[in-house]
Amino acid sequence: MRKVFIEAMLVIIGLAISIPYIINPGPILMFLFVFVAQPCIAVAVMLVLWEVYKDLTKSNLL
Amino acid sequence: METILDILAVVILIVEVILLYKLRQNRFQEKLTGGVRAMVLVAIILFPVLAVMLGNYHVFVTTKESTACQSCHVMAPMANDMMFDTKSQTLAARHYQNGWIAEHECYSCHADYGFQGTMKAKLDGYRHLMRYVTKTYEEPIRYRGEFNSMNCYGCHEGSRTFEAVEEHQPVVENLKSDDASISCLNCHGRAHPEPSRRTPGHEDYKWLSNPKNKEISVKDANEVKEYISNLAVSKK
Numbered sequence: 282m283r284k285v286f287i288e289a290m291l292v293i294i295g296l297a298i299s300i301p302y303i304i305n306p307g308p309i310l311m312f313l314f315v316f317v318a319q320p321c322i323a324v325a326v327m328l329v330l331w332e333v334y335k336d337l338t339k340s341n342l343l
Numbered sequence: 344m345e346t347i348l349d350i351l352a353v354v355i356l357i358v359e360v361i362l363l364y365k366l367r368q369n370r371f372q373e374k375l376t377g378g379v380r381a382m383v384l385v386a387i388i389l390f391p392v393l394a395v396m397l398g399n400y401h402v403f404v405t406t407k408e409s410t411a412c413q414s415c416h417v418m419a420p421m422a423n424d425m426m427f428d429t430k431s432q433t434l435a436a437r438h439y440q441n442g443w444i445a446e447h448e449c450y451s452c453h454a455d456y457g458f459q460g461t462m463k464a465k466l467d468g469y470r471h472l473m474r475y476v477t478k479t480y481e482e483p484i485r486y487r488g489e490f491n492s493m494n495c496y497g498c499h500e501g502s503r504t505f506e507a508v509e510e511h512q513p514v515v516e517n518l519k520s521d522d523a524s525i526s527c528l529n530c531h532g533r534a535h536p537e538p539s540r541r542t543p544g545h546e547d548y549k550w551l552s553n554p555k556n557k558e559i560s561v562k563d564a565n566e567v568k569e570y571i572s573n574l575a576v577s578k579k
Contacts, residue, residue: 302398303394316473318395
């Protein structure tokens with residue numbers, strides 16, 4: 282489970298910015314959403330997909 | 344729509360807290376079970392991606408609203424002149440206060456700017472956001488480049504009042520040519536308050552930045568007193 286620790290942290294940072302921005306949009310939250318939250322969530326998703334890909338190739342499913 | 348977004352955001356938050364807490368409980372497992380894998384899929388891929396999509400709704404749709412432009416301090420003089428100065432003769436104020444534009448008043452004229460439109464427009468939008476947040480701008484702000492008068496033509500094309508003015512025909516031909524040299528503003532006046540009025544220190548700047556700061560003139564003060572005394576009499 283340590284495998285998704287970094288991903289979970291990135292998602293927490295991303296959502297900590299995204300949720301307030303969705304509820305109360307403003308210029309500063311928009312800046313944080315565009316330049317911090319989106320990249321954090323994108324990296325987290327890519328890391329998880331990379332883990333899934335590695336698992337599948339390891340078990341000869343891909 | 345805003346309420347639906349708010350509700351979805353709260354649902355995402357609650358589900359994420361529960362799922363991440365459950366994932367933490369399973370952190371010492373060597374082999375991930377199917378249930379845990381499903382939780383990872385939902386908590387780290389599906390719901391965060393949904394949150395990004397909801398956020399991007401605001402980035403691309405809500406930013407078209409004039410109140411979104413007004414929320415930046417640096418745009419306040421333009422927006423407040425347009426919305427609240429009933430004596431203003433700027434094009435923006437006349438269009439807004441007479442209801443000539445049904446919605447998205449700022450975006451209707453500045454259709455080639457912001458997070459929509461061309462790549463250059465998007466980059467301009469991101470550059471302005473960056474400069475606003477890092478406070479690397481100076482007031483009064485100035486428009487880089489030239490306003491595209493074809494944005495006016497987009498609405499006025501074909502309207503009876505516009506077509507009735509003969510002088511508009513050569514202007515339209517000029518605007519449609521590759522090297523347009525005429526701007527609608529040449530004849531129809533300023534779109535926004537002069538840069539001098541938007542400069543900190545100018546007597547108009549204080550209330551253009553925040554209409555609540557507008558001082559009540561002696562005449563207005565007498566009207567307010569009369570209104571209050573009438574109100575008090577009528578309540579008796």
